[in-house]
Amino acid sequence: MRFEQIDVQHVLHDTRTAYLRGIDARGKTMVSVGASGLWYFDWVHTNCGWPARHIGVELYLPKPDDLPPNSEWVANTAGDMSDVESDVADIVFSGQNIEHLWEDDVTNFLMEASRILKSGGLLVVDSPNRIITEALCIIQPEHMVEFTPNEIADILFAAGFDVVVNRGIYLTRDPVSGEFLSYQPDHLWAGPWSLVQRCAISDRHANESYLWWVEARKARRDPDEAKVRELIRVCWEKAWPERMNRFNSELSEIKSDGAISYYSSTKGHQGAVIYGPYAPIVKGQYKAVMSVSRSDLVGPHDVVGIMDVLLNNAMINRVDILASDTPLHEYVDVSIEFQIEAETAFGMQCRIIANGLSGLRVERALRLEKIG
Template identity: 35%
Template structure:
């Protein structure tokens, strides 16, 4: 009888929580410049109104895709990278379009090495391109002091801590004295307050952190720029990531121009460094990156999303998200993140005055690309700690720890999850 009564509730909630719906929509919004590259590279130039703004409601002018904006801003800085390189190494190459893009902006080099582990070698590469299947932290196929320029575009944020420090040290090894390392990446000083997330990102670094790591690895910093202003330094106000959202007092062009000299206030930082004759301090580089990861991973885990319209209640424990009786739908989801292979336990806190035979809520764990939840539990009683244990055989992307209301009774869920790693 109970199983029969649950069927319509379970069907309704699964239709709301289905991974092919919500997760895919979130994915579409949060794809990085790297994933948009091929389509953007081939797209025509967008025209803007005379005031430099783009409106999503203007029929004569298309809305401005933020990924288009970021990609072309990065292309502008590629044009200004230290010139004269004969041997360029790129860490993280998404496809043939990437090499075409670099040649179009920076110019043709005698040899372009591409280090890429996760994407297959594309067809039709130019004769000056050498494709190396390996991770960014292992450039053993490249001789020491053999490169003039190393470029890591939107790559560091995809790496685990030992891979970040390993890449910077490997870049120092393969570059000749006087060669240049150029790196750009999203800025945690903005991704955190924007609650911005990407299914493949571990933690984002700040410009202060990456320049400190580069100095430990033997580099002197020669330039630092910002792309896409997302904080008003006068007021501290965080500006919308989406250029089509209203931003009183700011035009798109102003945000693009001012960002260049304000990397700390920009969504993306861009750093250039020259290889000095100093011996890299490998132990200190690895240690610093490990410390940064331990410090900032907890914040990354809590980039949880609350659908618009939900009531929030403040307490000493944090924000509680309210769900009303009779209401069916997602109450909280996110953080849309990667986890390495291993065993984990995730815990939600739920409060409700009711205990019912039918479930009042459903908690589950889903991942991008998987049709079914990895783990799933119905909630029948209030004042509960709901824990699910999961085992991941491989690195898994786009993980979300979700809570949804069945409509059976009112409840509140704490906008915070506990994630324990490597449980026995």
């Protein structure tokens, strides 16, 4: 019987807190990148000790009232911490932040972290593991590309850091069989892969865990910025298309006919045949294209579904899918155009919604073209 009472997010946060307690910030200068409020300073101080100076870097949230006396708020981005002095920090902590950065900003952040850290200073970074999030189709609307433990280790080495700790948080893949485990545990303690077991051994299985936690020392060698950019480019080239094709369905599991992975609906059933990827997107005019096949005979002028685009769950455009545009048992492209006004927006999703008049089959792939 599935143990539904456990909130895995609480397990993840509590384990991160335990790892944070291994970082001694007492009397040191610490920079927290992506400091997300007063609670964040309290969290760090409670678990790391009281730094002599704690600099929180955050551009997109307002400065909290009543910051502790040892704390400062710097309204910079992770990729441009120009208001932080060079060679000042003993510790740079970037908790659950690197996956929120665009490609160039990841490199810029690592170059900035190297600049502001003293020689031998400690960089601490944690993030979801793409090996797991891809396999389980876990979607976070503000996440760009998530790195694997091996990828981040190579990137950090090129950036002039020596990895001293590479740990996992919350085992989500059997390290022997390679079988992926469900995100929600089936058992609290007794039983195969109980919550206790998954937490107990994840520390030494970063590649099989939902989160990785890396600690790295700034080395004497200079960072190789060109190499860092190339490594990150390769990761993005591989991972971004997958990120833009993380979909779910209200009506079916993922199916395959060998060549095409798809979701489907049957006649008489209404709902989202496919929805996702809840992805970040930049300002511009776009055209989204998905391939749809109709499985039942209907009138030539009948509407068999809709395609729409949502941003933060608010519809920004929709088009009808007509029977005349979807030949029986043939995949055809259905497209929609939409405009993004903000410099960066989050939670963009495309949906194909069946009205039940005919079954639909939708390829699990989105082609997104920037047209203006």
